[in-house]
Amino acid sequence: MRRAAHQLHDAEPLVFEDPLAVRILGKEHFEEVKRTPDGAKRPFSAALRAFMVVRARLAEDVLAAGVREQGVRQYLVLGAGLDTFACRNPYAKVRVFEVDHPATQKWKEEMLKAAGIVVPASARFVAVDFEKDSLRAKLKAAGFDDGVPTVTAWLGVVPYLTMEGFRATMRLLARFREGSEVVFDYSQPREALPPVEQLMHDSLSARVAMAGEPFQLFFTPEQLAQELEWLGMRVVEDLDGAAMTARYLAGRKDGLLLRGKAGRICVAAAMGAKAGEMRD
Numbered sequence: 001m002r003r004a005a006h007q008l009h010d011a012e013p014l015v016f017e018d019p020l021a022v023r024i025l026g027k028e029h030f031e032e033v034k035r036t037p038d039g040a041k042r043p044f045s046a047a048l049r050a051f052m053v054v055r056a057r058l059a060e061d062v063l064a065a066g067v068r069e070q071g072v073r074q075y076l077v078l079g080a081g082l083d084t085f086a087c088r089n090p091y092a093k094v095r096v097f098e099v100d101h102p103a104t105q106k107w108k109e110e111m112l113k114a115a116g117i118v119v120p121a122s123a124r125f126v127a128v129d130f131e132k133d134s135l136r137a138k139l140k141a142a143g144f145d146d147g148v149p150t151v152t153a154w155l156g157v158v159p160y161l162t163m164e165g166f167r168a169t170m171r172l173l174a175r176f177r178e179g180s181e182v183v184f185d186y187s188q189p190r191e192a193l194p195p196v197e198q199l200m201h202d203s204l205s206a207r208v209a210m211a212g213e214p215f216q217l218f219f220t221p222e223q224l225a226q227e228l229e230w231l232g233m234r235v236v237e238d239l240d241g242a243a244m245t246a247r248y249l250a251g252r253k254d255g256l257l258l259r260g261k262a263g264r265i266c267v268a269a270a271m272g273a274k275a276g277e278m279r280d
């Protein structure tokens with residue numbers, strides 16, 4: 001809904017252009033998004049929207065660079081939610097694997113059908129519970145090729161996982177073919193935030209917990225860098241609000257601004273394993 005609100009309410013040039021973001025929502029949710037007030041009236045809502053569109057844009061920018069420069073031929077979208085890339089993939093040679101919790105994926109397929117959006121043959125939907133299933137086995141069964149450089153988008157998911165779930169997935173990504181990268185966002189722990197942001201953190205945490213998916217995993221940038229190194233990934237960049245603003249939001253006058261230091265986005269590169277050496 002926030003990606004859709006961006007298409008409807010924010011000024012050109014948009015940070016993230018997604019012609020399907022509104023369509024996939026259907027009539028009922030569209031009416032709700034139409035009512036979303038502007039950034040100046042709801043600054044925290046706009047800040048959350050800014051973070052979400054920046055992370056979506058960054059993932060697709062990393063994919064574009066990977067296709068151009070690293071021979072990337074697969075895009076793996078983990079915890080895809082209502083991400084629409086699979087249905088507007090502009091790269092004839094890139095296959096898209098959309099992984100999500102079985103319940104979310106079923107709901108999305110119903111939304112796509114109701115909206116009349118066709119899923120192209122280049123896309124595969126793979127139902128996986130990161131906490132229970134072997135992602136590796138499910139991907140293999142769906143035709144995922146570990147010998148092909150792959151960009152993975154893992155957006156809006158890491159804070160909902162256990163440390164074990166995070167590590168199991170990251171270990172797998174670390175063994176993808178050299179030239180593979182992952183883009184994911186993460187949140188800093190409450191105690192690393194200034195007092196006013198601790199209140200924002202509490203309010204958002206309470207909302208997602210009420211929706212049945214509580215936040216449970218947090219990192220400081222230092223903890224994350226250590227963890228990734230241990231798991232066999234190299235941090236390419238770890239963007240804070242200032243870096244995201246400089247890259248994507250500088251000079252905007254429509255109230256689409258990031259606030260606070262809680263949310264960060266990390267791009268990490270697989271150290272690489274020889275094709276076929278993927279292990280759990």
Ligand SMILES: C[S@@+](CC[C@H](N)C(=O)[O-])C[C@H]1O[C@@H](n2cnc3c(N)ncnc32)[C@H](O)[C@@H]1O
Pocket residue numbers: 078079080081082083099100101102104128129130131154155156157160
């Ligand atoms: C906040 S949404 C983010 C969706 C999308 N990536 C985006 O950026 O809009 C979180 C997604 O993580 C998925 N998710 C959360 N826990 C999961 C788990 N244990 N296994 C698989 N998917 C999970 C949910 O199904 C949902 O699609």
